[in-house]
Amino acid sequence: MAHQSPILVTRLSKTYKVPEREGGFGAAVRSFFKRKYKDVKAVQEVSFKIEQGEIVGFLGPNGAGKTTTLKMLSGLLHPTSGGAAVLSFIPWELKPEYLRSMTLVMGQRNRLSWDIPAADSFLLNQAIYRIPDDEYKKTYKELDELLELEPLMKKPVRNLSLGERMKCEIAAGLLHRPKVLFLDEPTIGLDITGQARIREFLLEYNQRTGATILLTSHYMADVTALCERILIIHHGELKYDGGISDLSRRIAPFKLIGVMLADADTHDLSGYGIEVPNEEDLEKRYIQVNAGDVTGVTSRLLADLPIHDITITDPPIESVIEQAFQQ
Amino acid sequence: MVNIFKRLWQVNWAEQWQYRANLIMYLLYFLVSPVIYLAVWTSIAASRGEVNGFTTNDFITYYMTLLIVDQITSNIILHIFAYKVQDGSLSGELIRPIHPMLTNTLVNNIAFKALSLMGLTPIWIILFALFRPDYSGVTWLNMALSIPAMALGFIIGFLLSAAVTSLAFWTTRVYSISEFYFAIFLLFSGQFVPLPLMPDFVQEVAKYLPFQLSLYFPIQLILGKLSPEEIIQGFLAGILWLPISIGLFNWVWREGVRRYSAVGA
Numbered sequence: 001m002a003h004q005s006p007i008l009v010t011r012l013s014k015t016y017k018v019p020e021r022e023g024g025f026g027a028a029v030r031s032f033f034k035r036k037y038k039d040v041k042a043v044q045e046v047s048f049k050i051e052q053g054e055i056v057g058f059l060g061p062n063g064a065g066k067t068t069t070l071k072m073l074s075g076l077l078h079p080t081s082g083g084a085a086v087l088s089f090i091p092w093e094l095k096p097e098y099l100r101s102m103t104l105v106m107g108q109r110n111r112l113s114w115d116i117p118a119a120d121s122f123l124l125n126q127a128i129y130r131i132p133d134d135e136y137k138k139t140y141k142e143l144d145e146l147l148e149l150e151p152l153m154k155k156p157v158r159n160l161s162l163g164e165r166m167k168c169e170i171a172a173g174l175l176h177r178p179k180v181l182f183l184d185e186p187t188i189g190l191d192i193t194g195q196a197r198i199r200e201f202l203l204e205y206n207q208r209t210g211a212t213i214l215l216t217s218h219y220m221a222d223v224t225a226l227c228e229r230i231l232i233i234h235h236g237e238l239k240y241d242g243g244i245s246d247l248s249r250r251i252a253p254f255k256l257i258g259v260m261l262a263d264a265d266t267h268d269l270s271g272y273g274i275e276v277p278n279e280e281d282l283e284k285r286y287i288q289v290n291a292g293d294v295t296g297v298t299s300r301l302l303a304d305l306p307i308h309d310i311t312i313t314d315p316p317i318e319s320v321i322e323q324a325f326q327q
Numbered sequence: 328m329v330n331i332f333k334r335l336w337q338v339n340w341a342e343q344w345q346y347r348a349n350l351i352m353y354l355l356y357f358l359v360s361p362v363i364y365l366a367v368w369t370s371i372a373a374s375r376g377e378v379n380g381f382t383t384n385d386f387i388t389y390y391m392t393l394l395i396v397d398q399i400t401s402n403i404i405l406h407i408f409a410y411k412v413q414d415g416s417l418s419g420e421l422i423r424p425i426h427p428m429l430t431n432t433l434v435n436n437i438a439f440k441a442l443s444l445m446g447l448t449p450i451w452i453i454l455f456a457l458f459r460p461d462y463s464g465v466t467w468l469n470m471a472l473s474i475p476a477m478a479l480g481f482i483i484g485f486l487l488s489a490a491v492t493s494l495a496f497w498t499t500r501v502y503s504i505s506e507f508y509f510a511i512f513l514l515f516s517g518q519f520v521p522l523p524l525m526p527d528f529v530q531e532v533a534k535y536l537p538f539q540l541s542l543y544f545p546i547q548l549i550l551g552k553l554s555p556e557e558i559i560q561g562f563l564a565g566i567l568w569l570p571i572s573i574g575l576f577n578w579v580w581r582e583g584v585r586r587y588s589a590v591g592a
Binding site: 016071074075076077078092094096097099100104106110111113115116120121123124126127128129 | 330331333334335337338341342345418419421422423424425584585586587588589
């Protein structure tokens with residue numbers, strides 16, 4: 001059998017028709033008889049493929065089309081045009097065999113019934129996904145080890161904290177050991193420890209099962225910890241597809257030179273590059289220079305100024321990505 | 328599949344118990360109109376001896392039976408499903424490998440029925456003591472025949488309500504459409520008044536519509552008011568409407584899900 005990537009997306013597009021009217025009574029009456037619609041192109045001709053076992057970060061500002069893409073790939077939305085194959089299924093046909101082999105974790109309320117303890121929802125999922133008892137016990141034990149679920153299982157879901165609920169949601173979405181995971185903001189609302197735990201867990205799940213993961217997150221720490229590859233989408237168009245380390249070279253081919261000076265505040269650094277603030281290291285002053293000019297600027301700095309210490313670093317990934325969004 | 332339904336039952340039964348107060352309010356609301364019709368028609372019949380062949384006892388037994396048959400054949404799809412399309416909470420169910428309407432919503436309806444029938448029983452006994460209906464016309468055969476009749480009435484009613492509620496995929500707000508549907512249902516099902524009291528053309532139209540299968544047909548069947556021909560006619564109508572409602576629901580559902588916009592979340 002020919003090798004096929006588990007996620008294959010070709011020129012996928014989604015246009016929403018959104019009713020539109022001016023404010024005011026007259027406009028309200030007019031719109032009753034004749035509605036005006038505006039086409040909102042949420043996703044435009046997006047193509048990419050993801051190989052088995054990859055963890056890919058899907059980034060973009062709010063409203064860029066990330067969630068719409070995830071919803072199409074999980075089968076919730078029909079695209080306006082273009083195609084996708086996930087595990088060789090067309091997602092929006094919603095074939096039960098497809099739904100049994102993937103998961104979508106979105107927001108906080110999804111798989112768990114609000115009014116009953118999570119344990120009952122888990123057992124329901126076991127039945128729905130036809131998970132044999134021994135396999136269920138094994139998976140549950142693994143999930144419990146990683147996420148410490150046991151103390152949460154007996155409480156009605158409505159009484160859990162946001163972080164506790166998120167842990168249960170993620171676990172509920174993984175009981176059937178999906179081969180493909182779509183995660184929309186899996187760490188949203190969690191504290192730092194909670195975020196770190198979910199990240200560790202996802203890495204371990206990926207290593208144990210070889211699952212393919214596509215995730216969105218607003219926390220760059222999620223992305224840098226989990227993903228070697230990222231996709232950047234903006235205004236519905238795919239702007240970048242590649243390694244996270246290549247991103248700075250392609251989007252922002254510059255370096256940061258940090259200098260510790262004898263009398264830090266008296267010297268004017270504007271002749272060497274653009275001075276940028278760095279809150280993590282207040283002892284040094286930082287200037288941004290083109291990657292090609294680093295050697296020249298460094299030797300001029302050393303020759304001109306009373307320098308105690310000098311460092312040359314890549315710009316932080318957050319600011320590179322931010323810059324990529326703005327382009 | 329049996330296991331899925333068992334677990335769905337446990338979850339939905341537990342959920343229904345969470346909303347006991349809601350259930351009591353629903354029961355009171357549900358009781359108001361049949362009990363008013365019952366009181367009005369019995370007093371009219373009492374003053375005139377009978378109305379179009381319906382005696383006082385006919386009215387009492389009709390509405391007392393209606394209270395139970397309606398509980399069994401009606402559904403609450405509109406109340407438990409439409410909002411899920413509106414606020415996007417259907418998403419979680421849509422990506423499970425089971426049909427949201429034909430599994431979870433169905434079981435939820437049945438759990439609701441089971442609980443509301445439990446609540447109805449003491450009220451029914453009180454009404455029985457008050458109105459003292461004469462049920463001597465009821466036979467075991469009629470009772471037995473009413474079971475498949477009510478099952479058919481429930482399934483057809485469920486599928487049609489599911490189809491109407493699925494219009495929410497197009498309009499988002501489906502309440503006005505379903506109000507219209509309920510008005511038609513009220514008129515042609517025999518809920519408002521027993522069908523023989525309606526004008527001839529209404530009776531004629533009602534015969535071909537599926538609504539009487541949920542109320543009028545099983546009620547009159549239990550009460551032994553139908554001739555063998557009418558019983559056969561009723562079951563034939565049910566057997567005919569069953570594939571039509573299945574087809575209609577499937578079509579609306581398939582087209583609707585294509586339009587689902589998975590808002591929120």
